[in-house]
Amino acid sequence: MSVLIAVNNLCKSFGDKQALSDVSFEVKKGQTVALVGPNGAGKTTLFSILCGYLMPSSGTVSIMGKPLGSPDLFGVVSALPQDATLDPRFSIQKQLNFYGRLQGMSKHTASIETSRVLDLVGLADNHHAKIAELSHGMKKRVCIAQALIGSPKIVFLDEATAGLDPLNAREIRHVIASLSDDITFILSSHDLAELEKLCDHVLYLNQGQLTTHDRDAKQGSNHYVTLTLINDPRNALEQIKQLSGVLHVTQSQNKEYIIEYQSHFEQFDIHLLKYCHKLNWQYRQLVNGHTLENQLFQKDE
Incomplete structure (x- = not known):
């Protein structure tokens, strides 16, 4: 499998606080990766650096062979923060069309792409619904649809099922599992049972330090x-x-x-x-x- 993300000796400090300390790992094509750890462990900081929102204090990050901030990664990497919101005044179609246009799509192409991603998350019949009219679970699915616009190769999802009822959480997991052959997902969650179903590789952060686990690896000869x-x-x-x-x-x-x-x-x-x-x-x-x-x-x- 080819390496999509390579992180080497990554450190990040905020004043005297060391948020990440000498973090190194690789993510390969075809893996679904879990990022877990207690609150304050550095998960959000690591996500923010990988998404290009923060610059590291030291160390290197390469995504698909490109450095952070490379214009070649535009449309290739997508992220959904935990508290992402959509404007309640507009319809689903209008907002997703807008995000498609921001990626350089024509009006016609953006409309087709909106239909495609809404179908992926089970909202094909809700184009004209306004965000304010939707349940919490449906809003979350619209946000995931937004993250899938343009067929990115890598998608970061932060607490994708947090606050959802069991049925909506199951539907979100189904979406992730059904797309995992084409998209490399990096998932942050406190729900270990959920991650166990979806992920084959685990990044465990604690006090800014990282350990990794391969879910499918045999533990020695045992x-x-x-x-x-x-x-x-x-x-x-x-x-x-x-x-x-x-x-x-x-x-x-x-x-x-x-x-x-x-x-x-x-x-x-x-x-x-x-x-x-x-x-x-x-x-x-x-x-x-x-x-x-x-x-x-x-x-x-």
Whole structure:
């Protein structure tokens, strides 16, 4: 995969406060990337630098082989801030047409592009609705449609589903997943379960320092599954240890078990589910590998 974003030794200070410290990472074409971390960790600062809103104190950033601020990136990189708003006085079509014209499109092309992006976010029948008439979820989808105008190659979404009801959040996730073959998304969110569904690469910021995780990478030569049960049967940990192929079991939290199994054991997940059925255990979730939450926050065993 080709490298779309290369960040090397990036630092950013605001007076005496060090917001980012020696941050380095790469984003490759085809990846969907999560940016996570506690409040004040530097996520917004990093997003702002990648989008060209802020200049770093030191270090380098290259996007598609171009430096920050290069005119060649116009229309190639798009961003949706968390608190993005649209003018409530105008219709969806008028506003999105305007943004298309700002990208140099003709009036006719901007109109066609508006129809295309509204269809992508499920608002094809709402061209003439005014922003003030829309629900919060529909407003968020219009903002995402705006970010997709011009078919950018890289899209930054900051808390794209924050404040949305479950149905609207699901629709937003569907849009991202359906476009991820053509667009590289970098998503900032506090919802780890959501990011686990969408992202294969994680950038974890804490106090301005970065660690990375590949969601699909095997952790050394070990093989793991994470089993979450609906109820927590008595002696569940000991009973899981008795299953053939199991090397080690850890209870990471209530009703959740991290199971290491023999690397040559094919279809261990099916083997485990059959065992649960035999014991009349009901499970809530089975994840191949560690959950994202455990990767980020559990200490190594």
